Amino acid sequence: MSDPLERLRALQGADLPVHGGRTLAYVYDSGDPEIDRIAREAVAAYAASNALDPTAFPSLLQMENELVGFACDLLDAPDTAVGTVTSGGTESILLAVQGARDSRPEVTAPRMVLPATAHAAFHKAAHYYGVEAVLVPVGPDFRADPDAMAQAMDDDTVLVIASAPSYAHGVVDPVTEIAAAAAAHGVRCHVDACIGGWVLPYAARLGRPVVPWTFAVDGVTSISVDTHKYAYAPKGTSLLVHRDAGLRKAQLFASAAWPGYTMLNATTQSTRSGGPIAGTWAVVEHIGDSGYAELADRAFSAVDAIVACIEWEPGLHVVGTPDSTLVTLATDDSLDPFTLTDELVSRGWYVQPQLSFGPDAPSIHLSVSAGTLAHVEDFAGALTESVAAARAAGPVAVDAGVVAFIEALDPASLTDDDFDGLLAASGLVGASEDGELELPSRMAEVNAMLDVASPAMREALLKAFLDRLQRPVRRPA
Ligand SMILES: Cc1ncc(COP(=O)(O)O)c(C=O)c1O
DSSP, X not given: OOOHHHHHHHHHTTSOOSSSSXXXXXXXXXXXXXXXXXXXXXXXXXXXXXXXOTTTOHHHHHHHHHHHHHHHHHTTOOXXXXXXXXXXXXXXXXXXXXXXXXXXXXXXXXXXXXXXXXXXXXXHHHHHHTOEEEEEOOOTTSOOOHHHHHHHOOTTEEEEEEESSOTTTOXXXXXXXXXXXXXXXTOEEEEEOTTTTTTHHHHHHTTOOOOOOSTTSTTOOEEEEOTTTTTOOOSSOEXXXXXSHHHHGGGOEEEOSSSSSOEEESSSOSSOBHHHHHHHHHHHHHHHHHHHHHHHHHHHHHHHHHHHHHHHSTTEEEOSXXXXXXXXXXXXXXXXXXXXXXXXXXXXXXXXXXXXXXXXXXXXXXXXOGGGGGGHHHHHHHHHHHHHHHHHHOOOOOOHHHHHHHHHSOGGGOOHHHHHHHHHHHOSSEEOTTSOEEOOSOOHHHHHHHHHSOHHHHHHHHHHHHHHHOOOOOOOO
16 A cells, blocks of 8 residues: 555645745745644644534634634724634635625625725625626725725625735725725725735834724724734634624524524535634644734845845836735836746746736736745845846747737637647647646746736636646546
8 A cells, every 4th residue: 555645745746835935925934843833733633623513613613713802903803893714815705795795685786896906806706696896996006096986886885895905016905095985885894904914913013104904994894814824824714804793694604494404604614624723723822912023023024125136136126015015026128027937936936927917017926924034135146047047038929820819719608629729829738648738847938828818818718727637537447
């Protein structure tokens, strides 16, 4: 019998490192192996426990309530506040939208007003729950425009959104003005602090400028904050906090309409692994308020160092003002951003390309963690080398024939043959004999190709791509 753990370790070798402070998207590294050890042990101890029934697993209820209590302090929540542990930022957002919709049953065509920079999870919620997403363009500083948002609110508006900060540009929206406009319309205002909620309170304490965004702002009715980001907890938890229990009511679901146990849930999941809850609780308990203050200090020192490196480097600039721990960088015409991304990745720095969007040029996203601080000198060297290499390589050109091929496709009815045709025409993503996709080691050409496609076409192509990736692997007969 083969050892599955050995195979697991071998498989994991293909993944991005989750420790080492150099993976600047998807993961958040405290840089402290003791935190990871505690998380691992707590997850393992509770992996089989089920938070579905708080009377059967009261320890998980206790941990959830303590986590929400900790968050309430960070979020300036009043004594009336209540919260729920969800599986991640997207689920917290889905529930905020579902709850807002269902609290207004008289509205037959519900709408939510959101800045164009709001996270894609709101588009998913719009899609799932039939709530129209009314997108409002942001200002030149990438912050939401509260006047334009107020103009967009009407009698069918059930929810208004602000980000603290937005993912793509790392800036905090003017929450005070947006929440006031929402309150004037009698509408809920949700602050998406999924990525900033655990770090911005400490930024303020460190004396960094942070505009008000918590429950201290009148009119803010709910806030999402992800513990699996800057609380440095294991993956699988976020918190959705409401100003009072009445606002959460529509989120709760019970069904006695079947012969089994009466289903009773506060989230979209029913069975919920105790692992992420216990892992998060243990990490938060271990780090504590003073520990988070230190980690935030380290993360912001890393942000400042990285911003300085980018500004020093000819051909690069920082996009927007990093209000939190997210840095967005862009290149001038002498440098191809997708090639620069590949060059940084090849030097061990995983950064995330962002495609052009409307008038905005492509950019590169960096989520900076406390664990990054120890490596900022290495980052500076890697950046200089990567810029030189990207400049030497020159821009990535998408073949005119491929552009024409993409333009001729209809995203609404993209077929398998269309997708195969594009793979063949581009020659970028190959297929092995058994039809499995073979990804290129460098992604610049793929990103450049996606960049020329419309947003609808990007979505269609990537869905076709995911469909090909997710195919069963059968055991040999
Ligand atoms: C601002 C914001 N909202 C929502 C999300 C979605 O969170 P998740 O990926 O945990 O579902 C993210 C993720 O980065 C985020 O940055």
